[in-house]
Amino acid sequence: MSVKQVSVFLENRPGQLKRMTGVLAEKGVDMRALSLAETSEFGIARILVDDAYGAIQVLKDADFVASLTSVIVVQIPDEAGGLDHLLQYFADTNLNIEYMYAFLGGKEEKHAYMVFRVKDHRSAEAALAGKGLPLLTQEQIAEM
Amino acid sequence: MEHYYQPEIECASREEIRAIQNERLTAQVKRVWENVPYYRKKMEAKGVTPEDIRSVDDLHKLPFLSKADLREVYPYGLLGKPLSECVRIQSTSGTTGKRVVAFYTRHDIDLWEDCCARAICAAGGTNEDVCQVSYGYGLFTGGPGLNGGSHKVGCLTIPTSSGNTDRQIMFILDLQATILCCTPSYAAYLGERMKEMGLGPDDIPLKAGIFGAEAWSEEMRHDIEKTLGIKAYDIYGLTELSGPGVSFECSAQEGMHVNEDHFIPEIIDPETEEVLPEGAEGELVFTAIDKEAFPMLRYRTRDICSLTYEKCSCGRTHVRMRKPKGRTDDMLIIRGVNVFPSQIETVLINHGYAANYQIVVDRVNNTDTLDVQVEMTPEMFTDNMGEITARQKDLMAGLQSMLGIRAKVSLVAPKTIARSEGKAIRVIDKRKI
Structure with missing residues (x-):
């Protein structure tokens, strides 16, 4: 009984997380949980949302690299x-x-x-x- | 079946080619001596007169011309004909400094378009084809050159010029374009866009591409061929010599045939200026033997490559030049090591990354740093941090073994590296030397 998490590639520099949340906010995606893993250059944002498939689509449309993870x-x-x-x-x-x-x-x-x-x-x-x-x-x- | 535009000259015997070259070279040197005082002075300084040049064997006696000469006598100082006989100018993109302005008579345009027509035929083009020219039109030679060649072959020509990618794709699909002419980086971008639109190689009517005006790797060729479902042909040229079509690839894809009835190539050692034997790598030098308005003699291209006179399976007898590694101007010297962007591109593609990259060179605490920025792609992305960093390390090891120096790899967000519609800007050198 797994759940689909959305994993998003982010550059580790100011404003990048905001760019992601901006897209999600605009499209009305509601987050349940968020976790960030990072190196000095890049990170992965892992989020649980109300509509995982919808979130993937809006992120891809905004030129993010994102994937679903169980x-x-x-x-x-x-x-x-x-x-x-x-x-x-x-x-x-x-x-x-x-x-x-x-x-x-x-x-x-x-x-x-x-x-x-x-x-x-x-x-x-x-x-x-x-x-x-x-x-x-x-x-x-x-x-x- | 190999297809030729002018088989009688493209497949002539070496003796016939040599006879044409001897005749045209000696006449050209005489004309230049009479009409171009700047070059005449150079000849006099070397103690050479037109009588000393009796055949191609005497070519090495002539002085060189370089981009610096063109700048010095800009704009009219190398004119070989009065302006009343010139009908066109073209100009370089100025990627490596001041623009070059080249002049053409009707005859010059005619021979240039013949060269491009040979290239289109070598890529399989006939009057049944629809040829989309997505090189820039205007001052840049790419658009006008291939446009003229395409007319000569009798292709239906779509002069889209560069830019407006979605419109390019619409024309390719609606008019069933079979041949695409543009820079390789723009071909890659068109392929990327079509893939995003859900178009696979079978949905794309193109069968061949003629790509040039910038250095590109064999790996990039395979990538473009796969995405667009085409055979990709290289074409080479310089505005100083006419434009694209100085040499071109045939179906064998083992080097580009130089149109030797118009241009004589030599390979020299860029330091000593000594002519090197067949097969040796060095700087490519060209002599235009029947161009009238802008008669370049022994023009140093700064391109590094080698020549082979070996017989080609396509039936053409003209000498082949290897794909240039890059201009000497493109070459970076990082921590004392020569680095060409095309080498970095090869490693990236071999490691599964896209050919969208940027090289940032800087100097920190008196040490050069090399940062290769690569875009993350859906194919390379995984939720596993360890796997991404492992691939990054793997890529760094690949770069180190290719270049011999350490390079940092930065993964950047998709579409953050600007796409180019013409020549791609690959290198940002922040060093203040």
């Missing part, structure tokens, strides 16, 4: 030890995380959401099956 989004209780508890399941199955980021929110304040990029989604899903840690669908992200 990630999993896990809902955990917003409390001390919440993430630690989740990561234990990954560690138990020896699952490597390429990168992750997190966001709070939705209307359910007591929840936090962890976004993971892993090589093997199935093992991640299997590791969490029946553990009371639901994975979000694309629709749920859209409706947040």
Whole structure:
């Protein structure tokens, strides 16, 4: 149950992130989460949005290089030890995380959401099956 | 079947070519001696008179002309005919300094257009073809030269000139253009735009392209051929000698045939000015043997290449020159090493990057820096940071092994490097030397 994340190439210089958010704002794309990875010259903006396919199109039309990447989004209780508890399941199955980021929110304040990029989604899903840690669908992200 | 415009001269025996050259060269030297005081003085300074030039074997006795000479006597100092007999001027793009203004009589235009017609036929052109000339028209020789050649072959000629890319594409599609003439960088841009529009090689009616006026690599040729679904032919020329068509590629694509009945090429050592033997690499020098208004004798092109008289499979007997590596003016000296932009282009394309790049040279703490800026493409982009930096390192290693010096690679956003409709601006040299 993976979710499509939009990954965008950005040059690491003033105004570039603003150029991206400008395009998204103009087209009414609503962001759920944003994470930036960077080197001294360039970066990748990773975003979860209400409409991933729509966002890709508007970015490409504005001459951005962007692609869709599958990630999993896990809902955990917003409390001390919440993430630690989740990561234990990954560690138990020896699952490597390429990168992750997190966001709070939705209307359910007591929840936090962890976004993971892993090589093997199935093992991640299997590791969490029946553990009371639901994975979000694309629709749920859209409706947040 | 190889197609020729003037087979009797293009496939003449070496002896016949030599006889024509001897006759035209001796007559040309006499005319120049009588009509161009500036060159006559140069000859006198070397102690040479027209009587000393009896055949092509004596060519090496003549003094050289260079761009500096053209500047010195600008605009009329090298005229070989009175202005009343001249009917046209063309001028250089001035990419490497002051513009050159070249003059033409009716005869000069006629022979120039013949040369271009030979190039179009060598690319398979006939009167059944639709030839779109997307070189700039006007002072630049590209448009007028190929336009004239295309008329001579009898192609339906579309004189779009450069620019307005979407209109170019509309004409290619609506009028089913089969031959495209433009700079290679503009051909690449047209290809890129058509790809964006969802047009594949099978949707594009073009079958051949005649591309010149700037240095381009073999890899760029393959790229353009693949995107447009065509065979891409190189064409070479200089305004000083007439324009495109001084030499051109045939179906064998193993060097460009020099139109030797009009231009005699030599290769010299650019330092010692000594003539080098066949096959040796050096500076290309041309003598125009039957041009009237602007009769260049031993004109130094600053282009680096070599010549071969080996028989060509296309049946043409005229000498072939290798694709110039680049003008000596294009050559950069970075940390004491000679670097040609075309070498960088080769590495980029081999590594899967687009031919849209810019080279920025600077001097930091008395050390030259070389920064190659490349646009990120959808094909090269991945969400994996490690993979992108690994490819970047790989490219840097490739550049280092090609150039022998370290180069930095900067990945920049798409479409941030300006596209050119004529000659591409590849190098930004910020060094203040």
